[in-house]
Each structure stands twice: as structure tokens, then as C-alpha cells.
Amino acid sequence: MDASFVSSFELAGCEWLVQMSNDITEYGHCNIDQHVIRLRSGMSDQLQSLTFYHELVHAILMTMGKMDHSEEFVENFGNLLYQFMKTVKNIEYESIE
Ligand SMILES: [Zn+2]
Numbered sequence: 001m002d003a004s005f006v007s008s009f010e011l012a013g014c015e016w017l018v019q020m021s022n023d024i025t026e027y028g029h030c031n032i033d034q035h036v037i038r039l040r041s042g043m044s045d046q047l048q049s050l051t052f053y054h055e056l057v058h059a060i061l062m063t064m065g066k067m068d069h070s071e072e073f074v075e076n077f078g079n080l081l082y083q084f085m086k087t088v089k090n091i092e093y094e095s096i097e
Pocket of ligand 1: 071
């Protein structure tokens with residue numbers, strides 16, 4: 001699934017919004033108080049997706065109460081999550097008459 005289609009999602013009953021922004025210096029930013037992930041606009045689809053999954057891991061960890069987590073963990077986990085989402089295949093159901 002391409003993360004550029006993500007506009008909102010829920011974690012533990014809280015709705016998060018994903019917004020594109022011109023005026024952030026980082027690739028992305030995760031705001032736990034506002035439940036907003038901001039992504040820098042104008043990035044390639046791949047970089048945008050990688051950044052989204054990186055910020056999503058931050059959001060998940062903070063939702064779990066892990067406010068003081070490792071950036072290295074987030075980077076690695078986010079990259080693997082991106083890889084999973086890029087390659088996952090669903091069972092193709094055949095219609096049963
Ligand atoms: Zn980070």
C-alpha cells in the first residue's frame with residue numbers, strides 16, 4: 001500500500017491525521033498532542049512512504065507510552081514495515097457459485 005493515500009488512521013481509539021506541509025525542515029514530524037503526522041511535500045513517492053512509516057512507528061510507540069524510544073529502532077522498524085507493506089499479497093478469493 002502506497003502511503004501517499006493515507007489521510008487518517010486510528011490508534012487505540014484516537015484518530016490521527018496525515019498532512020502534507022511545505023514549511024517543515026525534516027522529512028516528517030509526529031505530534032503526539034495533536035495526533036498529527038506531517039510530511040514534507042514534494043518528496044518522491046518512495047521517500048514519502050518511508051517517512052510515513054517512520055513517523056507511524058513513532059506514533060505507535062508513543063501511543064504505547066514509550067515516549068523515550070530509540071531513533072535507530074524507529075528507523076529500522078519503519079523501513080521493514082515499509083518493505084512489508086510494499087510486498088504483502090492478499091489471498092485471491094474465487095467466487096463460489
Ligand atoms: Zn524519527
